[in-house]
Amino acid sequence: MRNLTYGLIGIAAVAVVGLGAWQFALKDEAPTPTAAPAAQHGQASQSPATGGNAAAQLAQAMPGDHVIGDPAAPVTIIEYSSLTCPHCAAFHAGTLPELKTRYIDTGKAKLVLRHFPLNEPALVAAKLAECVQPERYAGFVDVLFRSQAEWAVMQDPTEGLKRYGRLAGLSDDQMQACLTDGAIEEKILNQRLEGSRVFEINSTPTFIVNGEKVVGDQPIDAFAKVIDDKLP
Template identity: 30%
Template sequence: MRHLILLAALPLALTACNDSKPAASDPNAPLPTAISAPAGQAWEETIVATPEGGFRMGNPDAKVKLVEFASLTCPHCREFHEAAAATIKNKYVASGNVSYEYRNFVLNGPDFAATVLARCQGPSAFFGLLDAFYADQMGWTEPFGKISKADQEMLGKLPEDQAVARMAELGGLADYVKLRGIPRAKFDQCLSDPAQAKAVNDLRNQAVNEYKLTGTPSFIINGTVQEGVFAWPDLEAKLQTALR
């Protein structure tokens, strides 16, 4: 992960995403009959960590299983999230017919640090933090671009775990997440935990080696990578086809 840490200034992060060419879809197409959640529960509030390393929202036995590999620093991922997240949650996941799993595909050091912090809070907090990181993507990533050359050189000389934590501190991430319920002690704990770092690296390796993904966001429906699908209209059309 060393090469990711040294990309603290972010230019790669903001260009290493898939471009998107929306296709036509019918957002008013009827869904199959909704599947009721267990008494006292709602599918969109049923969130678990998966054995594959992601966080899944929805019915574990849903007919359509949607997986997204994405980066917190990718502008196209942010755009997709803004366009699609509410509809996926409130229409498709809430129906019980679709489950949605998010797996982090980190692109650089700031992405790595933010990803570890979001994941470290567990399933119940993950999607709320995801919303926050995307909503304020430009705000929290901008300070990383101002890290001095001297500090970047210093980061390159530190052990990996120390470099991640120090880079996150230099980029103002400690103060940012403190306002979102992550105190400094938890910040330090998460970024020094080798198990958290390994989980994030494992997801990146899974994306690259198992699924042969080359950019973000990328989508998998029922185990099949959706080639050429990067934007919500394209993906919604695929979901509707899979639900028929």
């Protein structure tokens, strides 16, 4: 799980230049996942009281969200992740397949993927993900996580990411248009801003399960304990 501090270049600056004014400042990555005290070992903590209706709304699938599973499933798992986060990649390689088999494929839960980019390469990767065909989105994100150790450490991660964009059917012109599209960047950074403000997210991956927060690359049993309690 990667920790971060972030800031806006003044409220007035945000009003003028929008979410592009974000700056990313990363702390050193912890060697192992460390959850917030209330969420360690899969324990769930209630989402903050502040936000009220906003928290209830954001805990559900929103227009423009990418959903894996039956949209009518009774349990909604919101995943906030960064495409450069090793613990997010570990979750997608380890826990997610079992979560999918036990809960998503059976119609008990759906997974909503949201962006929480920790740095510039993660933002670029998220932009490209937003530009692939919707039916290819989940697969493209999975490929980026699986190849993360390659492209995320390149001197020019954007060029590495473009290789995978081409494999996903994006032309160079499409990728250039995507990377310079202010609306796409605003969507991504707004997801991060809302996650931080409403759910007090400050590390990835973080999950909101029907309003409860689970932090870190937790094992399937930790998710099962929370999900089973939410099933009708």
